[in-house]
Every structure is written in structure tokens, then in C-alpha cells.
Amino acid sequence: MARQQDDARERLIEGTSELLWERGYVGVSPAAILRRSGVGQGSMYHHFQGKGDLVLAAERHSAALMQEELRSVLTGEGTAFDRIAAYLLRERDALRGCRVGRLVADPEVVVNDQLREPVRETFALLHKFLVDVIEEGRAAGEFAPELDAEETADTLAAVVQGGYALARAEQSVVPYERAVRGALALLKAAAPSAG
Template identity: 70%
Template sequence: MKPNARDRLIESTRQLLWERGYVGTSPTAIQQRSGVGQGSMYHHFDGKPDLVLAAERRSAELMQRQIAEALTGPGTALERIAAYLGRERDALRGCSVGRLTADPEVMADDTLRAPIRETFEVLHHHLRRTIDEGVAAGELAADLDIDETASAIAAVIQGGYALARAAQAVEPFDRAARGVLSLLRASAPRTH
């Protein structure tokens, strides 16, 4: 089934935001990418901010679903964290949600910033719960600060994207992911 005009507008805006940011996502570019005319665009949305918010929400929903699938699936805590860090992603393109934190227009608007904040809260929640399970199972050190570790993993992911984009190579992202996993494994209690 072909997506309707509203869905095409949202997806086109989502892709343009990811590629160009808020300013580069003009109504003309949205219409060209989506194949939807101006009248239809303004029939479905009150204006660019309304459409951008819908696109951000879609990106947030997709990312939140990926987070939940990886971190609540089967396996040990470390296996689930490794699955999340190692999931297929376009490291050179960056995070469709995280990249918006560098966009001044988005960051200046509480409403447009909300889906980004909520997505990182979901990531922190799932990481925290997974790390807590790892500590409870004796897989990770009992004195590991769960909140700080969850924040560090999230920062490694977003920083890994920045490193990969700067180098125009995937290896810096992969190296950062392997590094945080090595640190987590090193925190594991030693059994004799």
C-alpha cells in the first residue's frame, strides 16, 4: 500500500531533518521530496514547525522501539548492551534524533526539543535497568554507579557518531563501542 500524503510529508521531513537540519528543511524541499503539493501540505499541517514536530516524533518512536528491542530482548545484560551497541546503523549518517541537538532552531524551541529529550530519557531508562540487572546477576561490579554508567554509554554512542562523521569512516564508532564494552567487562567481578 502506497503511503498517504500525510505519511509521505512526515517521512520526507524526517529524512531532510536528518540530512540538512531545520533551516535546510524548507517547505519546497519537503514538497519536492514527498511529491505532495503545497495545498495538501497545509491541509495536513499548520506549518513547518507542526510538520517538523510530527517528523521528530516519528524518528523518536523508531529509535525508542530499537532501544527497547535491543535492551529488553534475550540474553545477559552485557549481551543486550552489546547487541544495542552493535546493532546495524549508519554511523556516518549519525543519529536521526541526536543530530538535532546541534540544531539551534530545534534546541531553542521547548516543543521541538521534547521528542529528543524524551528519547534520551527512554535510552537512559533502558540502559539503567539493564545495567542494574547485570549488577544484580553478578555480571557487573556491585559498586558500579548505574546512572553514571548509563549516561556514559549514551555519550559513547552519540560521541561515536561524531567521531565517525568527522573521520568519514565507521571504525571510530565501532572502536568507541568496543571500548565501552571492554570497560564494562573489566568491571565484572572476578571469580576464582
């Protein structure tokens, strides 16, 4: 019985996470959550106090997945440039956008500190990983010493998130891919000159 309850809870979280990615907070109704997760109404209110509680659990689930992906790519092996390139070139569905980043476009999330926290925490971790990699690259001579790690980290994050917005506006991955290639070209240009 406990396993069935755990399974229902996980299905509710995963279903809500997918719906948030597709529709945002406002577009997620309890009825849609129940349809997507395939559980009964009693399960939803057995495991969660209401929509806000379930949405927060779903956000934390999405944030944990993204944080693990970031950790894997940005703290792994390879040169600093290679790890940043792996982050930027990682396979994504540019037309769907970022399952975490899209949440800050939702007014209900932005005004609620608790709902905004998983997003803020995830982007803070991304910033830290990027700063660390850029600083490693400067120390190894891959990047010029004057390259500002904090500013560059924010720029790289903005390229990905902005690239999603451009792709969605055009309904084409081409603007996203151009933005990523442009960022990599700028980063290569930040290498110390051979002379």
C-alpha cells in the same frame, strides 16, 4: 479520499524526517519537503499549520522508531551484557549519525522546548532502559556492585552519540567502531573478579 489524505500526510512526515536527518531544521525548506514527499503544496497546509508543526510530527515519527528499536534490543532476552552489546553493536550508519540525536546540534531545535521534547524523551527512555539493564546485571553478578548504573548509562549513550561525531569528522566508521569496542571492554572489566 481519506486514504489518499492519510498517505499524503505520512509521506510528508517521512520525507521531512529524512530531510531533518540529512540537513537539520534550518536546511529543511517547504519546497524541499514537497519535492521529497512528492505531494502538492495544498497537502502540506491541509495537514499541518506550517513548517514547525510538520517538523514536530516528523521528529515524533523518528523518535517513535528509535524508541521501539531501543525497547526491542534492551528489554529483550539475554544477559545484561549481551543486551548492551546488542545495543552498541546494532547496525547503524555511523556517518549519517543518529536521526534523533542530530537534532540537538540544530540551534532552532535546542531553543524550542516543543521541538526539543521528542529528543529529550527518547534519550530519557534510553537512559532508563540502560539503567535497568545495568542494575539487572549487577543483581545477577555480571557487573561489580559498585558500578554506578546512572553514570554508566550516560557513558554508554555518550559513546554512541560521540562515536557518530568522531565518525563524521573523519568520514570513516573506524572511530565509531573503536569507541564501541572500548566501551564493551570497559564494561567487561566491570565484571566482578573471579577470585
